[in-house]
Each structure stands twice: as C-alpha cells, then as structure tokens.
Amino acid sequence: MRRGAQGLMLTAIMTCLVAANAQAQPPAKELFGGIERPSSDAPQALGSYARGCLVGGVPLAEAGAGFQTMRPSRNRHWGHPSLVAYVERLAAELRTRGHPGLLVGDMAQPRGGPMRTGHRSHQIGLDADIWFKPAPAAPFDYAARENVSAVSLLQTGTRELDWAAFDSFGALEVVKTAARDPEVARIFVHPAIKRGFCARAGDERDWLRKVRPWWGHHYHFHVRLACPAGSVGCRDQDPPPPGDGCGAELAWWFTDEPWQPSTTPPKPPLRMADLPPRCATLVTPR
Numbered sequence: 001m002r003r004g005a006q007g008l009m010l011t012a013i014m015t016c017l018v019a020a021n022a023q024a025q026p027p028a029k030e031l032f033g034g035i036e037r038p039s040s041d042a043p044q045a046l047g048s049y050a051r052g053c054l055v056g057g058v059p060l061a062e063a064g065a066g067f068q069t070m071r072p073s074r075n076r077h078w079g080h081p082s083l084v085a086y087v088e089r090l091a092a093e094l095r096t097r098g099h100p101g102l103l104v105g106d107m108a109q110p111r112g113g114p115m116r117t118g119h120r121s122h123q124i125g126l127d128a129d130i131w132f133k134p135a136p137a138a139p140f141d142y143a144a145r146e147n148v149s150a151v152s153l154l155q156t157g158t159r160e161l162d163w164a165a166f167d168s169f170g171a172l173e174v175v176k177t178a179a180r181d182p183e184v185a186r187i188f189v190h191p192a193i194k195r196g197f198c199a200r201a202g203d204e205r206d207w208l209r210k211v212r213p214w215w216g217h218h219y220h221f222h223v224r225l226a227c228p229a230g231s232v233g234c235r236d237q238d239p240p241p242p243g244d245g246c247g248a249e250l251a252w253w254f255t256d257e258p259w260q261p262s263t264t265p266p267k268p269p270l271r272m273a274d275l276p277p278r279c280a281t282l283v284t285p286r
C-alpha cells in the first residue's frame, strides 16, 4: 500500500473511532439533567438557545415582588443573571400597575443544556416560561406550586382564543410590557393569542414585532432575551422580520398546513459534541 493510501486509511479509521465514541456517549440531556448545582465561574450564556449551556447560573427566588415560581421539584429556575433580573423587573413593574402577579414556569437547569423532558430550547439561561394565570393573593404552598394546573387561553379543544381568560390574566398589558424591555429578543405565543394582540393593540404596534406565533404556548408565554453583553460565546438569532407580523405570516397559522402531522423523523438527541466545547467541562468532574 502506498504511503498516501495508508494515511487515508488511517484517517478513515480514526474518523470511525471518533464517531463511534460520540455515539457511545450518553445524550447530553442525561448529563445536564442530573446536575443539581450551577458552576461557580463568571456567568456566560454559551452557544445558541437550542444548543448550548450556562456557566455561572443563578437561581430565581421561590417568590418575590409580584412573582412565584411553579414546579419547584424540576429545579429549572436557573438563568443567566440578566434573565433573573429581567423576571424580577417585569414582575415589579406589573405589580406597580396592579397586576396580581406572575407564575414563573421553566427557565433553565442549573448549568443549562438540553433537558430530559419538555423543551428544545431553554439551554443557555436566557429563556423563561410565564404562565397565563394570575398569581393568587395568598402565595401557594409547596404542594400547590407543584400541582396547581396552568390555564389555557384557548377555548377547549379549539384553536380559538378564550377572550375571558385572555382578559382575566391581562394578557395584552402583560405581554406588551414584557416585549418592550430592550433586552427581549422574542416572545413566543400561540397564533390565536398573537391574533388577539393584533386585534387589540391599537396604534402602539412596535412591540408586536417581537411576539412570534408558535405551536403550543397557550398555557404560557415564552420570553427569550438577546445575548447579554459579555457573553462572547452566545449566539443570537436573526431579528424577527420587520413589521407587526399580523398579516400574511399570521394568516398561514390559520390554514391546515401548520397542523398536519410531521413527516420528518425526530432528530437524534444532542450529544456533548454538538454543544460548544466548553459545555463538556460543566458535566465532567474537574
């Protein structure tokens, strides 16, 4: 065998070994899903929303001025400090206007990364789910935070908005306030809810650009912050298209096309090799 061919063969064997090794690794969600504490380094959102991890995560308190966290046993109320500050800021602002309070669902795991259940994104500590249900006057106890059901803003079994639920939460005012924060990149809501905002927004429509229709998201809205200053390894998404998004793009969601069963096979779970290299240091003992 010629020397060049030998080299090629060796390269091919090495490539196979590396690939086999990557396959032998557990899915990244199993590694990140088992970690109960954050890393202690300076905060960094690393990678992209659906492919990354969180360095130096901080917890949102169980409750504070104008908010409570829900489903505490999941241990998903961690975030980049800018996300925690954002939730506190939004809750406090709404409270001064008389809103009864926010119930905060999943944010990120202590070190971010993929989750064993429930989300594709929420990986870099910049995503938070906020329920479409006002907080009660007396705080929930632990069992209630664990078990109380969320409220859908859709009429049961339909893709039509339940205006009474929409208004009783103050959805227009809450999501408008949430979207206007300059740190917010996007907010995801069900298309019927976006259509409700389009109908009710009046002349103030700048904030609607950030409010994006998406599947699900009728029990909660999902706030996504832009990469914080200093998170050099954080990858922003492209900004949403210009305009309020209330025209043809929204109309598509009210055709049958988006609701057909998917014909593409599910993607294999992310492995550590799919994430930024530094993420591996968060799940291996140092």
Ligand SMILES: [Zn+2]
Residues within 6 Å of the ligand: 119, 122, 127, 128, 129, 221, 222
């Ligand atoms: Zn979410």
